[in-house]
Amino acid sequence: MSATTGLFVTFRLDGAEYAFALTDVVELTRVLPITPVPRTADRVLGVATWRGKTIAVLDVAAYLKRRTRTPDAKGRLLVLGRPDPFAVLIGEPGRVLRAEDATPVDLAEGGGPGDAAGVSLVRTAAGLVRVVDPACLLGDPHTLLAEGR
Amino acid sequence: MKPVQPWSRSRAVAVLASGALPLAACALVLGPSAWRSPSFPLALGAGLLTAIVAGGIVTRPLVRRLSAWDARLREATARLEEAERRAADGRVDPVAMLDGIDVPPAATDESMEEALSELAAALQDEERVRERRRTRETDVRAAVRASKDLGGGEGDPVLTRLPALLADVDSGVRAIREACDGVLQQTIASGEVSQMVWNNAQAGKETSARATGQTAELEARIESFSKLVRRLEGRSREIGQVLLVLNDITEQTNLLALNAAIIAAQAGERGQGFGVVADEMRNLSERASSSTKETEILARTLQDDVTKASQNMSEASEAVKRLRQALAESQENGALLADLGRKNVDATRSALGSAERQAADARDLAGKLRELRDVKERLEVLDRERLGPMRATLADSGTLLEELWQLGALRDNLKSRLEGGIQAIRDHRGRESRDREALRQRLLDLRESGRVWRSALEDGRHRDDLVRDLAREIHTLAISAKDR
Numbered sequence: 001m002s003a004t005t006g007l008f009v010t011f012r013l014d015g016a017e018y019a020f021a022l023t024d025v026v027e028l029t030r031v032l033p034i035t036p037v038p039r040t041a042d043r044v045l046g047v048a049t050w051r052g053k054t055i056a057v058l059d060v061a062a063y064l065k066r067r068t069r070t071p072d073a074k075g076r077l078l079v080l081g082r083p084d085p086f087a088v089l090i091g092e093p094g095r096v097l098r099a100e101d102a103t104p105v106d107l108a109e110g111g112g113p114g115d116a117a118g119v120s121l122v123r124t125a126a127g128l129v130r131v132v133d134p135a136c137l138l139g140d141p142h143t144l145l146a147e148g149r
Numbered sequence: 150m151k152p153v154q155p156w157s158r159s160r161a162v163a164v165l166a167s168g169a170l171p172l173a174a175c176a177l178v179l180g181p182s183a184w185r186s187p188s189f190p191l192a193l194g195a196g197l198l199t200a201i202v203a204g205g206i207v208t209r210p211l212v213r214r215l216s217a218w219d220a221r222l223r224e225a226t227a228r229l230e231e232a233e234r235r236a237a238d239g240r241v242d243p244v245a246m247l248d249g250i251d252v253p254p255a256a257t258d259e260s261m262e263e264a265l266s267e268l269a270a271a272l273q274d275e276e277r278v279r280e281r282r283r284t285r286e287t288d289v290r291a292a293v294r295a296s297k298d299l300g301g302g303e304g305d306p307v308l309t310r311l312p313a314l315l316a317d318v319d320s321g322v323r324a325i326r327e328a329c330d331g332v333l334q335q336t337i338a339s340g341e342v343s344q345m346v347w348n349n350a351q352a353g354k355e356t357s358a359r360a361t362g363q364t365a366e367l368e369a370r371i372e373s374f375s376k377l378v379r380r381l382e383g384r385s386r387e388i389g390q391v392l393l394v395l396n397d398i399t400e401q402t403n404l405l406a407l408n409a410a411i412i413a414a415q416a417g418e419r420g421q422g423f424g425v426v427a428d429e430m431r432n433l434s435e436r437a438s439s440s441t442k443e444t445e446i447l448a449r450t451l452q453d454d455v456t457k458a459s460q461n462m463s464e465a466s467e468a469v470k471r472l473r474q475a476l477a478e479s480q481e482n483g484a485l486l487a488d489l490g491r492k493n494v495d496a497t498r499s500a501l502g503s504a505e506r507q508a509a510d511a512r513d514l515a516g517k518l519r520e521l522r523d524v525k526e527r528l529e530v531l532d533r534e535r536l537g538p539m540r541a542t543l544a545d546s547g548t549l550l551e552e553l554w555q556l557g558a559l560r561d562n563l564k565s566r567l568e569g570g571i572q573a574i575r576d577h578r579g580r581e582s583r584d585r586e587a588l589r590q591r592l593l594d595l596r597e598s599g600r601v602w603r604s605a606l607e608d609g610r611h612r613d614d615l616v617r618d619l620a621r622e623i624h625t626l627a628i629s630a631k632d633r
Binding site: 007009022023025027028029030076093095096 | 403404407408410411414415431
């Protein structure tokens with residue numbers, strides 16, 4: 001386990017605190033101009049240009065069945081890079097936390113409201129934090145297109 | 150043969166007719182109830198006596214003329230009788246006797262008519278005298294009534310009511326004097342109040358003028374302050390814009406600090422120092438964000454306050470404008486009030502003069518009332534000393550008037566009877582005139598017969614027969630004249 005394995009970047013979404021693993025996070029940035037893409041899944045907001053690259057922009061609130069928000073000036077995008085970078089619209093950005101127990105608990109089955117596949121619980125000094133797996137959030141590109149039909 | 154006196158009987162008949170005929174007419178009019186009255190014979194006798202006397206008086210000139218004519222007729226009758234006697238003795242000349250007979254002239258009728266006209270004129274004069282007497286009667290009756298009203302009679306006489314009336318007038322005058330005094334006092338008080346109102350109105354007018362000036366100054370200051378507040382509002386908006394920039398910078402710093410923390414965490418142990426810087430940056434960003442938020446709140450509060458102050462200043466400016474307008478109106482009202490106060494003072498002075506005049510009039514009235522009371526006392530003395538006998542005299546006059554009225558009624562009755570008598574005399578005279586005319590005609594015929602007889606006598610034929618016939622005729626004529 002590397003030194004960064006037990007670190008998470010948190011954010012608040014609809015009153016709940018979520019996190020991504022620090023190893024998945026590339027950059028926290030403002031909301032970029034987003035171009036909508038038709039016939040895609042609901043969580044796909046569109047595409048944006050980040051550092052000269054066209055990246056997909058996803059809405060994690062839609063994925064987690066939380067109340068969505070419009071990507072306005074106060075919104076923030078968290079750029080994740082696995083394997084290709086993509087951005088996730090989050091609510092209020094949090095901080096970098098270190099997990100006390102690095103073993104995540106999968107809540108795909110038996111989780112509460114707002115939980116979805118790829119969400120696990122991690123105990124931190126501030127309490128339990130729901131960690132979202134970017135791979136589950138991104139899914140298969142074909143699936144993203146098929147869901148939009 | 151006994152001498153015939155036809156006019157004595159005629160006179161009696163006329164007199165009786167002039168009295169008895171109206172009396173009989175009255176009796177017929179009154180009816181059997183009057184005939185059965187116990188006093189009817191007495192009244193009948195009195196009426197007859199009155200009628201006879203009145204008839205005698207009224208018919209005196211007529212009778213005088215009738216007597217003259219009667220004398221001449223009697224003389225003619227005597228001559229006829231003498232002629233008859235001589236004819237019987239055969240030693241008379243009937244024609245000569247006839248020539249000596251004086252035929253009654255027709256002028257006797259004119260004399261009789263003249264006498265009747267004089268009698269009618271006398272009756273008209275009497276009617277005028279009666280009218281004057283009726284007028285006097287009315288005057289005396291009015292005097293009697295006035296005497297009764299003055300206090301001598303029954304009912305509600307003036308002298309009896311006069312004390313009560315004087316007492317009422319006295320109390321009324323006293324009440325008027327008290328009312329005048331009250332009005333005087335109230336007028337004085339009202340005048341003082343009016344003077345105070347006037348003074349206060351003048352002071353209020355000056356105060357309003359000063360307040361108007363101060364209000365204008367206040368309005369200018371408020372306008373200046375409003376401009377200042379509007380500038381402050383602009384500055385506040387500028388502060389808001391600056392705070393937006395600061396907020397943006399803070400967020401950017403926060404973002405930068407978070408990215409630095411991420412990079413530092415990803416750098417592992419080598420990035421620990423950078424992680425400290427990132428933490429400090431993050432703390433700095435949080436403090437800046439907190440301060441920016443506080444400043445933003447303060448700026449928003451300041452902006453709201455400035456906006457409220459601006460609104461309040463606008464409202465204050467409007468209020469000052471309204472106040473100035475109200476002060477202007479108040480100034481006008483104060484001027485009007487002062488004018489009214491001045492007029493009220495003038496009116497109060499006038500009312501004061503009127504009240505004083507009324508009080509003087511009330512005093513004069515009281516003095517006149519005292520004089521009236523003296524007059525009343527003198528009237529009472531006069532009533533006791535003079536009006537009493539006068540009233541008794543008037544009462545006697547009333548009684549006398551009643552008797553006069555009764556006499557007037559008797560006189561009316563007598564007048565109607567007299568007029569009836571005159572009519573009867575006229576009728577009788579008409580009959581006498583006709584008889585006289587017949588007698589004259591007979592005498593003329595007899596004279597013609599005498600001339601015939603004379604010619605026959607001259608002829609010597611039937612002298613004795615003619616004389617006898619003539620004697621018989623003369624005898625018949627004499628008997629007829631005697632009857633008349």
